[in-house]
Amino acid sequence: MIRLIDYPLKFKLMLVPSIAVACFVGYLMYSSYVLSGGAQLLKKIRDTEFPKLNAAGENIKSFDGLLDALQTASSTGEISYLNDSKEKSAAIMDRFESMIEIDPEHKYQINQMRNEFTTYYSLAFTVAQKMTTKTQSPSNQQLSQMQLLRNNYSKTAVAYRDAAEKEFQFTIRDAIASSERAQMIGSVIGAFMLFIIGMLTWLVNRGIVMLERTVEDRNKMLTAVNNELEQEIENLKAAEEASHIKDEFLANMSHELRTPMNAVIGLSHLCLQTDLSDKQQDYVQKINSSAKSLLGILNDILDVSKIEAGKMELDRIPFELSDEMDNLSTIFAAKSEEKNIEFLIEISPDIPPVLIGDPLRLGQVLINLAGNAVKFTTWGEVIVRAELNKVSDEKIELRFSVKDTGIGLSQVQIDKLFRPFTQADSSITRKFGGTGLGLTISKRLVEMMGGEIVVESIPGLGSKFSFTANFIKADDQSSIKKNKFIALRGLRVLAVDDSDKVLQILKNYLESFSLDVTVAKNRHEALSEIHTANKSGKPILLTIIKYKLGQTDGLALATEIHDMTELSIRPKTLLVTDFGQNEIPSILDNKNLDGILEKPLQKNKLFNAVAKIIGRDYLSTGKYLAAGIQFNAGLVSQIRGAHVLLVEDNEINQQIAQEMLASFGVTTTLAQNGEEAIANLQKESFDGVLMDMQMPVMDGITATREIRKNSKWATLPILALTANVYISQQNELLAAGMNDHIGKPIDPDQLLATLAKWIRPSKTSALETTIPTPKNSAPMPIPDIPGVKVAESIRRIGGNVALYYALIEKFRTNQKDVVLNIRTALTSGDLKTSERLAHTLRGNSGSLGAETLQKLAEQLEKNINKNELADLESLLNQIQIEADILIANINLSLAVRSS
DSSP states (O other), X not given: OOOGGGSOHHHHHHHHHHHHXXXXXXXXXXXXXHHHHHHHHHHHIIIIIHHHHHHHHHHHHHHHHHHHHHHHHHHHOOHHHHHHHHHHHHHHHHHHHHHHHHOGGGHHHHHHHHHHHHHHHHHHHHHHHHHHHTSSOOOHHHHHHHHHHHHHHHHHHHHHHHHHHHHHHHHHHHHHHHHXXXXXXXXXXXXXXXXXXXXXXXXXTTXXXXXXXXXXXHHHHHHHHHHHHHHHHHHHHHHHHHHHHHHHHHHHHHHHHHHHHHHHHHHHHHHHTSOOOHXXXXXXXXXXXXXXXXXXXXXXXXXXXXXXXXXXXXXXXXXXXXXXXXXXXXXXXXXXXXXXXXXXXXXXXXXXXXXXXXXXXXXHHHHHHHHHHHHTOSSSEEEEEEEEEEEXXXXXXXXXXXXXXXXXXXXXXXXXXXXXXXXXXHHHHHHHOOOSHHHHHHHHHXXXXXXXXXXXXXXXXXXXXXXXXXXXXXXXXXXXXXXXXXXXXXXXXXXXXXXXXXXHHHHHHHXXXXXXXXXXXXXXXXXXXXXXXXXXXXXXXXXXXXXXXXXXXXXXXXXXXXXXXXXXXXXXXXXXEOTTOTTHHHHTTOTXXXXXXXXXXXXXXXXXXXXXXXXOOOOTTOTXXXXXXXXXXXXXXXXXXXXXXXXXXXXXXXXXXXXXXXXXXXXXXXXXXXXXXXXXXXXXXXXXXXXXXXXXXXXXXXXXXXXXXXXXXXXXXXXXXXXXXXXXXXXXXXXXXXXXXXXXXXXXXXXXXXXXXXXXXXXXXXXXXXOOOOOOOTTSOOOOOTTSOHHHHHHHTTTOHHHHHHHHHHHHHHSTTHHHHHHHHHHTTXXXXXXXXXXXXXXXXXXXXXXXXXXXXHHHHHHHHTTOOTTHHHHHHHHHHHHHHHHHHHHHHHHHHHO
C-alpha cells in the first residue's frame, strides 16, 4: 500500500486545503439542507396548517354567532336579526371556499360540512322566520329535525377542527425534533472536520521539504495543451464555415421573400391610385401599410445570424411612439375583429412625444408579442400598454406590456420560451404552428435596447409579456400633432362605452387633446350627463358612442340625443364601430350621425375624427398649420460670423444648406466635389467644412483623408453630411478623420447643435459678416402634396415656404429622368454612378418629405452597394411610379400657386 508520505510534495501541500474545503462545503450543504427543511416546515405551518386551524375555529365561532342571531330573531320577532343571520351564513359559505383552497386534501369532508350547514340553515331560517312573523308555529318534527341537523353539523365541524389542531401540533413537534437533530449532527460533523484537518496537517508537516517537478511531466502537459489548441482551431474553422453557409441560406431566403412582398406593395400602391370606395380604400391602405411593415422585417431576416455574430446594430433616429402604436393597431385590427376580440392600445400621456432610438426594432418586438397574443386568444381582449418607467437627464426607460385573456402558460412551458425554434409544447405547435424564433429575436433585441423581458401567466387565464427598453429624449419635442390639440382645448365631450378598459383608454386619449371629458357606461347615464351639463350652462358639444352598447343600440341612442329639443345646444355624434362591421354601409347616410370611427382605437384617427366633426380637418400633411420656427439664440450666437466650406454636388441640398446657414449668420463657399474642396482650402481659410459623402471625381471619405495629411488642417472641423448613420458607418467617418456627422434630410436643430459643438468663428469673419434678416413666409399658403410631409419639411428649412417651392421646382427638373439614368448606368456596368444617383434621389425626396420614395431609393442604393442586382427591375418600376406620381402632384401644386 502506498503511504501518504510517498506522494509528491505538491500533492501533499494541496491535500490539506482541499480536504478542509471539502469538509466545509459538506458542512455548508448539510446546513443548507437543514435550513431548507426547516423553511419548508415553517412555510407549511404558515401557509397551510395555521390557516386551516384558524379557518376551522372561525367557522365554529361564526356558526355560534349565526345560532344566536336565529334565536334572537325567534324570541324578539326582530327581522333585522334574520338579515344578520343571512350575512353570517354568506360569510360561512365563503369560508368553505377558502378552506377548500387551503386544504384540498379534505375537500370531501369540507363539502360534507357545507352540505350539512346548508341543510340545517335552510330549515332553521324557515323556522325562525315563522316564529318571527308569528304566522305559523313550527311543528315538533321540524324542531327535532333542526336539533338533529345542528348537532350533526357541530360534530363534523368540531371533528375537522380537532383534526386540524392535531396536524398543526404534529408539524410543530416535527420542526422541533428536526432542529434538535440538526444541532447534534452539526456538532459531530464539526468535530470530525477538525479532526481530519488536524491529522492531515500533522502528516503533511512530517518531512515534506521539496517539490517534485520533472521535465517529462512538463513536456506531457505542453503537448496536451498544444493538441487541445489545434483541435479548438479546427472546431472554430468548422463553426465559421457552418455560420457562413447559414448566412448564405438566410440571405437567399430573404431575397425570395422580398420579391413577392415587393409585388404586394407595388400592386396595392397602384390600386390606391384608382377609384375605390371608402371601405376599399381603407382595406387596400391597410394591406399596403402591413406589407411595408412585413417587408421591413423581411429585409432584416438575417437578425439571428447578425446577433450571434455580434453584428447587429441599432439605429438612433427620432420617431414618435404614437406612430408605431398606430401601425401596430392597423396590422392586427382585421385579425382581432375576425376572432371577435378587443385589441386595445394605451400610451401613458407622460411619455415624451418624440424619442430617439430604433423604431423598426421596437416595432419588431411589439409585433411579435402582439401577434402571439392575438393568435392564442379566442375570447376577451389583448391590451398593449406603454408606460414611463425611469427618467434621467437624457435617457428614458419605457415599460411595454402585452396582456391577453388567452390560453395561458404553465411554468414548465414558460421555461421553454425564448429558445430558438421552440414553442411551449408539441400540442400547441401542432395547433398554432410557428418556428418559435420570434421570441428569441425579441429577447435579444430587448437586451440590446438595455432592457429585459419577463412573462407572467396562468393556464387558462391568459398571459402578460412585459419588457423595458431605453431611449433618448429628443431635444426637439415640438410635435405637430401635439400643437394641433390646442385648437380643441376645453371642448366638452361625452364618451359612452360599456367596457371599463375601453372607456378609460378613450378618456385618456381625449384628455390628452385638452378636452373636457365626461364618461357614461349606458344609455341612462349618458342621457343624465347630457341633461346635467345642459342645466349647468356648459353643454356637451360632442358625444362619442359605441355602436354595440350592451343591450342598447348606439345608433338608437344617437337618434334619441338628436331628438332632445330641450337642449340649448344639440351635441354632435361620433359613432365607434367594430372593425369591418357589415352594418357600416347601412349607417353611413344616417342623418343623426356626424362621423363614424372604426376600431381599434388609434389616437391620431380619433383626433382627426373629432377635429373633422367640429370643423377643423387637420390632414396628415399639416397644410393648415403654421410653419414658423424658432432657433436656440445661444447656439446661433456661438456660430454667427463663421465661414464654412460646403462640399456638396446636389443642387437641392446646396440650396437647403446655404439657406439654413445664412439664417444662422454663417457664410458659405461652395465646392462640387472633394478635389474642389482641397483647392478652396489652399486658397483661403475656413472655420469648418461640411462634407458630403457620395460625390463624383472625389468622394467625401477620400477628400477627408487627403485633407488630414496636411498638418495645416489637422484641427480643422470636418462634419459629414450623410443619410447613412449606422454605427459602423459612423466609425468609418471618424476613422477617416471627420469630427461628427449631420444626417440627411438636414434637420435645422441638429445642424445648429452640431455646428455649435465644433465650429468657432474667427475674429475677422465675425466682424465682417452681416447677418441676413430671417424671412417670414408664414402668410404664404404651403403646398398640398398628397403623401408628402410638407409641413415637417418646411420646418426643417426654417419655415421658408418660398424656398420649399424652389426645391420642388428643382426636384421636378433634376429628377424627372432619374430612373432612366440609373438604368443606363447599370446597363453599362457603372455601379458607382448608379449608386450615386440613387443616393441623390434618396436625399432629395427626403428633403421634400416624400418618405415612400425616399425609402425605395434607400433600398435601391443598398442593393446596388451590396451588388444584389437580381430584383432591381421591380424596385426601379416602383420608384418610377412613385416619382411620376410625386412630379404630377408637384406640377398640380405649382399650377395652383401660379393661378
